[in-house]
Amino acid sequence: MDQLIKVGVKNNQQVLSARDLYNGLEIAQRFSRWVDNNFDIFEENIDFYKCTSSTVVNNGAVREIDDYIITIDMAKQLAMMIRNDNGKRYRRYFLKLEEKWNDPQEVVKRGYEILQDENIQLKLENKKLKPKATYFDQIMASKSLMITTTIAKDYGMSAKAFNDLLKKLKIQYKLGGIWYLYSKYQDNGWVSSSTRMIDGKPRALTKWTQKGRVGLYNLLKAHDIVPMIEKLDITTVTIGGQQ
Template sequence: MNELIKVTIKNDQQVVSARDLHSGLNLKTRFSKWVSQNFNEFVENTDFTSVTTVTVVNNGARKPIQDYAITVDMAKQLSMMSHTERGKQYRLYFIQLEAKWNDPSEIVKRGYGILMDENIHLRMENKKMQMPALLGSAVSGSKASVNVGTFAKVLRQKGIEIGQNRLFDWLRTNGYLISDGTRHNVPTQKSMELKIMEVRESVVTTNHGSKTRFTPLITGKGQQYFVSKFLQSFK
């Protein structure tokens, strides 16, 4: 069946644009007058609803215009009321649409689709509700300090998609690590005062001599502190 007009689903009901139907029927009466002459035969919010669409004017600007989302049954009746050959063609098209829509196999298919959507939504809600508990249990009672990479792995195992590099970037952006200079990635004064981060110093010997390496660590208190920050995105 060739598509004569775009059909969308709204509140489990097939609807079409009144403007699209008016244009498709090749009516000479302007749209607003056609609406005032015919829509009083139907019930607003049952047979049709008022909507706003946009049209592109000559200068390329987008201008809002009045339109209506009308049911296929209403569109079928409006087509018949046009008393034109084009109207007969559209009426037959809408009759075929209704027949397909009400076919038992199509009803079962729609019902299955709704059920699948509800299951997906339920799983997402359950995951959202479980995530705070999962993250909280991952660090509850933790006393040992861990490096940023290890903490990123814990978060990732519990469903937070963040790697070591992204976590480093987040810590720098939010003022927990120094972002530049010779002390790059060293905990800031704020982190040290809050006792959520500490630094491990080690001496590394190379062919060019010895140098001190600073490794930022997240304390047990810090792990719980940062987890609470991530949990905010689940509220």
């Protein structure tokens, strides 16, 4: 359906500019007189709301002028009062808009959008009340050494995948089955090494310090790789239990 006149939504009902309707109906009398002669049968703040709109005058300047936001129902009745082809054309157009607006599928769609808006607003309010803890907060709260597997889980990865990632980013390399930091990182106090006896043989065990976790956090974040806790939560809104 081609747009005959601009229609918006206010307070969950369709509305439009009285001046736009006045111009579309090509009414001969002044706008203020047309309002005085016809608006008295309607109720202000229910059927119409006073506002202003802009117009360009002859010298190109923009001037504010009186206007009204009116409901579709009021617009339809005003069109009926104009006994000409324009009045009939606009009335038919408003009837089609009302029919589409009241279609069950459109009603469900608007309800879904309202639920989405309310859900977003609730999430914003909750975020204001309780700021979300960051991964950096967790690091600062911990003083213990961490094995690679634990840090990898923070990023939703296996230890192998995480080690391979650090290798790819030139943070560490493997030699003789042991991971070592590249020289630019090895003197930063990022890791602590110890030796354990496994099956009667000494085996080196490397753990990350909290300083090392901070270093990894900053390096990985520079590559848009962040811990799971800092990834955007995506909440799916359901209606009637159906996703």
